[in-house]
Amino acid sequence: MKIDVFKKVPVAEQDPKVRATNFDEVNLGYTKEEAVLEASRCLNCKNARCMQGCPVSINIPGFISKLKDGDIEGAYHVISLSSSLPAVCGRVCPQETQCEAQCIRGVKGEAVSIGRLERFVADTAREMGIKPQLPADMVKKGKKVAVIGAGPSGLTCAGDLAKMGYDVTIFEALHKAGGVLVYGIPEFRLPKEKVVAKEVENVKALGVKIVTDAVIGRALTIDDLFDKEGFSAVFIGSGAGLPRFMNIPGEQSLGVFSANEYLTRSNLMGAFSPDSRTPIMRAKKAVIVGGGNVAMDAARTAKRLGAEVHVVYRRSEAEFPARVEEVHHAKEEGIIFDLLTNPVEIIADENGWVKGCTCIRMELGEPDATGRRSPVPVEGSEFTIECDAVIMSLGTSPNPLIKTTTSGLETNKRGGIIVDESEMTTREGVFAGGDAVTGAATVILAMGAGKSAAKGIDEYLSAQ
Amino acid sequence: MFEIKTKELLGPKVWRMDIYAPLVAGKAMPGQFLIVRVDKDGERIPLTVCDYDRDRGLITIVFQTVGAETERMSRLAEGDCFADVVGPLGRPSDLVDLPVEELKAKKILFIAGGVGTAPCYNQLKWLHDNGVAVDCIQGARTKELLILEDEMKAVCENLYFATDDGSYGIHGNVCVALQKLWDDGVRYDHCVVIGPMIMMKFACQLTKKLGIPTVVSMNTIMVDGTGMCGACRLLVGGEVKFACVDGPEFDGWEVDFDQAMQRSRLYKTQEGELMLKLTEGDTHSGNCGVCK
Numbered sequence: 001m002k003i004d005v006f007k008k009v010p011v012a013e014q015d016p017k018v019r020a021t022n023f024d025e026v027n028l029g030y031t032k033e034e035a036v037l038e039a040s041r042c043l044n045c046k047n048a049r050c051m052q053g054c055p056v057s058i059n060i061p062g063f064i065s066k067l068k069d070g071d072i073e074g075a076y077h078v079i080s081l082s083s084s085l086p087a088v089c090g091r092v093c094p095q096e097t098q099c100e101a102q103c104i105r106g107v108k109g110e111a112v113s114i115g116r117l118e119r120f121v122a123d124t125a126r127e128m129g130i131k132p133q134l135p136a137d138m139v140k141k142g143k144k145v146a147v148i149g150a151g152p153s154g155l156t157c158a159g160d161l162a163k164m165g166y167d168v169t170i171f172e173a174l175h176k177a178g179g180v181l182v183y184g185i186p187e188f189r190l191p192k193e194k195v196v197a198k199e200v201e202n203v204k205a206l207g208v209k210i211v212t213d214a215v216i217g218r219a220l221t222i223d224d225l226f227d228k229e230g231f232s233a234v235f236i237g238s239g240a241g242l243p244r245f246m247n248i249p250g251e252q253s254l255g256v257f258s259a260n261e262y263l264t265r266s267n268l269m270g271a272f273s274p275d276s277r278t279p280i281m282r283a284k285k286a287v288i289v290g291g292g293n294v295a296m297d298a299a300r301t302a303k304r305l306g307a308e309v310h311v312v313y314r315r316s317e318a319e320f321p322a323r324v325e326e327v328h329h330a331k332e333e334g335i336i337f338d339l340l341t342n343p344v345e346i347i348a349d350e351n352g353w354v355k356g357c358t359c360i361r362m363e364l365g366e367p368d369a370t371g372r373r374s375p376v377p378v379e380g381s382e383f384t385i386e387c388d389a390v391i392m393s394l395g396t397s398p399n400p401l402i403k404t405t406t407s408g409l410e411t412n413k414r415g416g417i418i419v420d421e422s423e424m425t426t427r428e429g430v431f432a433g434g435d436a437v438t439g440a441a442t443v444i445l446a447m448g449a450g451k452s453a454a455k456g457i458d459e460y461l462s463a464q
Numbered sequence: 465m466f467e468i469k470t471k472e473l474l475g476p477k478v479w480r481m482d483i484y485a486p487l488v489a490g491k492a493m494p495g496q497f498l499i500v501r502v503d504k505d506g507e508r509i510p511l512t513v514c515d516y517d518r519d520r521g522l523i524t525i526v527f528q529t530v531g532a533e534t535e536r537m538s539r540l541a542e543g544d545c546f547a548d549v550v551g552p553l554g555r556p557s558d559l560v561d562l563p564v565e566e567l568k569a570k571k572i573l574f575i576a577g578g579v580g581t582a583p584c585y586n587q588l589k590w591l592h593d594n595g596v597a598v599d600c601i602q603g604a605r606t607k608e609l610l611i612l613e614d615e616m617k618a619v620c621e622n623l624y625f626a627t628d629d630g631s632y633g634i635h636g637n638v639c640v641a642l643q644k645l646w647d648d649g650v651r652y653d654h655c656v657v658i659g660p661m662i663m664m665k666f667a668c669q670l671t672k673k674l675g676i677p678t679v680v681s682m683n684t685i686m687v688d689g690t691g692m693c694g695a696c697r698l699l700v701g702g703e704v705k706f707a708c709v710d711g712p713e714f715d716g717w718e719v720d721f722d723q724a725m726q727r728s729r730l731y732k733t734q735e736g737e738l739m740l741k742l743t744e745g746d747t748h749s750g751n752c753g754v755c756k
Contacts, residue, residue, distance in 0.1 A: 213550040243694040258694035279734035
């Protein structure tokens with residue numbers, strides 16, 4: 001195979017028309033030949049800028065050079081030193097703003113496709129039965145650490161602590177481990193059994209115990225974990241919280257959902273499958289409100305469940321918080337984007353079911369605090385989109401459960417837990433990271449915080 | 465695993481189960497709820513806690529078979545296990561935070577409707593154990609549906625029954641019973657109403673007229689039940705609240721019951737289809753369209 005060194009080796013994807021009707025993975029991943037070819041584009045920079053762009057500092061040239069030599073096991077172990085969830089990150093990280101944004105290849109052409117290579121290594125290692133390893137020189141510390149929440153930050157923190165020799169138990173409120181990886185991100189972007197469950201197994205293989213159905217703050221408090229259960233430190237990775245709504249008339253109508261609810265039904269409860277016992281609305285025409293990755297996930301799920309889908313977003317495409325790739329995939333699948341448009345009222349029929357969503361046109365005004373131009377309504381421009389479902393994807397506010405049941409834990413005005421540079425909260429021995437601290441962010445940022453907290457916990461416990 | 469230790473039929477389609485769930489039993493308080501799943505494919509079903517035994521790690525649930533999932537629950541036998549029991553969830557009743565002396569000074573009435581008797585029992589028992597004397601009106605359509613009679617008698621100061629068909633106690637619904645007590649000069653200054661939403665709605669209209677501050681427990685649609693999905697939202701005093709973390713108990717005068725009842729019908733069609741599939745099995749083709 002000949003390649004243009006300025007371009008990424010393309011990756012096979014399911015045909016948009018076909019994939020818009022199924023929940024199988026969109027991106028089919030590299031073959032070994034393609035992966036080795038793409039790896040050959042890496043210049044193996046001495047001062048590797050890509051690593052600086054990685055929130056968990058994976059030795060990127062290191063694993064790519066192993067891959068060039070066809071040493072998949074070696075490449076996997078290089079990644080494992082830094083990441084507990086490579087098959088996840090290879091799929092859902094926004095590489096285009098992180099590692100790949102820094103790649104020298106990107107100056108004159110396209111960056112090396114680091115994400116696809118990471119995914120290839122992780123997937124192939126899994127198929128070969130390769131597991132992450134505990135360091136040969138690891139010494140058991142004889143101390144117990146509790147991790148609250150089996151999402152990206154919790155799994156990362158737990159995996160790192162286990163590698164340092166701590167006895168780690170994760171407490172997960174839901175019946176399945178994975179957090180947003182199982183309830184939030186759809187099957188067609190991140191397969192649950194094939195990928196997420198296996199990554200969780202790999203974390204367990206490091207000796208981490210996972211207790212599901214355990215709601216910390218209710219079944220056990222953080223005080224109980226210290227006083228009764230004998231833990232020496234606690235990491236809170238309890239994730240995002242309650243969905244926001246617009247507070248517009250008609251929002252309580254039947255057929256108005258939060259993206260969290262809609263996605264949880266489909267992903268965690270498997271409601272997209274006709275065999276599931278959990279119901280989900282199969283809309284004819286759905287309006288998704290918002291422009292983030294969660295909005296794209298909700299839109300593409302609704303499409304696959306048979307709806308004509310309109311994404312309504314109050315700014316223009318340039319301001320989309322969603323990844324370019326997600327927007328691109330959504331468009332390919334036939335999702336319609338109504339930009340510079342904002343809902344003002346939801347109209348219901350006589351039985352309370354949604355029959356339309358009245359919107360107003362917007363125009364961009366002066367930049368706001370985030371630097372994005374703030375949208376201003378155009379007077380008299382209201383119009384109604386006929387629809388039978390409206391899915392609100394406007395972000396979340398942190399879960400109040402742990403804050404309200406733990407003394408000494410301070411939060412900021414948005415409800416996020418306050419932490420110092422070692423990720424320790426205002427309560428000694430209690431650390432936190434991920435969406436519980438930052439509000440809704442990305443999987444990899446949560447993992448970065450989990451990693452940094454593991455280091456903070458180790459320093460804290462080592463000083464005792 | 466979450467083993468069913470005892471199972472008992474309390475009335476037509478009403479079951480009581482004691483389940484081994486030490487994490488839930490260890491901390492459950494009156495007013496809270498839990499979520500169960502029958503098996504690995506099961507839906508998450510929220511249920512209020514009827515009773516708990518901290519020493520033996522047992523929690524008691526009472527449920528009526530109304531849909532496919534509760535039907536499947538009722539088919540489990542003693543010794544079988546639920547795949548999941550998670551809790552306690554939601555905030556405990558405000559009553560348990562009040563000083564006992566203050567509770568004793570109050571004249572409290574509970575109004576229990578149908579299987580709503582179970583969560584009332586939990587609160588009544590707690591109050592009784594703390595030496596607080598409380599009255600209760602227990603209502604149902606007919607005598608057979610009045611559950612936990614002996615247990616309720618043991619924890620209530622005065623227990624009044626009301627049946628729609630007059631087969632037991634006062635002839636009429638719980639509102640008729642409350643009005644009758646009021647007309648007889650009985651006075652209350654706090655009321656807790658738990659039962660079907662339609663009953664809570666009318667009971668609240670009456671207590672508002674009589675000026676008795678009232679708390680209700682909202683059994684809304686839920687998925688995770690831990691403050692993540694937002695399915696359980698309802699309007700209380702015009703504001704969006706979430707039953708799973710803000711409730712399940714709310715000021716009954718402020719709850720928008722009409723909207724809550726409407727929202728509870730959201731998945732009725734799908735639930736009906738699942739029930740037909742379960743009860744009619746392979747003979748149900750779905751082609752006649754009646755179930756749609």
